[in-house]
Amino acid sequence: MTVRLTLLCAAAPAERDVRFGDTHLDERALRRARAVAATVAGALPEGAACRTAPSERCRRTAQALGWDVPVVEPSLRDLDMGDWRGRTLDEVAAGDGAGLAAWMTDPAAAPHGGESVSDACGRVAAWLDTLSPDAGRVLAVVEQAVARAAVLRALDAPLSSFWRVDVPPLSVVRLTGRSGRWNLRMGALGTEVLGDEG
Numbered sequence: 001m002t003v004r005l006t007l008l009c010a011a012a013p014a015e016r017d018v019r020f021g022d023t024h025l026d027e028r029a030l031r032r033a034r035a036v037a038a039t040v041a042g043a044l045p046e047g048a049a050c051r052t053a054p055s056e057r058c059r060r061t062a063q064a065l066g067w068d069v070p071v072v073e074p075s076l077r078d079l080d081m082g083d084w085r086g087r088t089l090d091e092v093a094a095g096d097g098a099g100l101a102a103w104m105t106d107p108a109a110a111p112h113g114g115e116s117v118s119d120a121c122g123r124v125a126a127w128l129d130t131l132s133p134d135a136g137r138v139l140a141v142v143e144q145a146v147a148r149a150a151v152l153r154a155l156d157a158p159l160s161s162f163w164r165v166d167v168p169p170l171s172v173v174r175l176t177g178r179s180g181r182w183n184l185r186m187g188a189l190g191t192e193v194l195g196d197e198g
Contacts, residue, residue, distance in 0.1 A: 051076065
């Protein structure tokens, strides 16, 4: 059987409020999530598996979509940002510019004492590869890093491509998988989420 996996990137607050680590979703971000809920609603055929990363941002996005009790998947958690958690990109650049540059260019680097991009990509790839072939349709609200890692796994792309995958809040990544092989499937939000084969 083919697994049809739809990853929806969590909503996010205004860019000026973005900090490394989990962030509180303001009303504006929740309104945006509710605005896509109607499109996502049709993607829940009987028995579909709804999952979410453990962060507040992902769980609140799932609630805004109207998902009652999604399964929390620890493997879909965001990068562990270690000492940078709670800081903005500008704050990190000012305080640890060399560390930030290393982290953005070397997938094995973890100057913040947290998780490297390489480790996060390995964790996401392992989760993808453990999805049961009879899982059918799976929908998950995930962090942007998880969506990037999933795209790299599907394309067998080098880890150095991680930062070249742009996944805005509330964007959709759709993968189909069978026998350990994953494919990336492009389409409009309605067809992506609804799983139309068109």
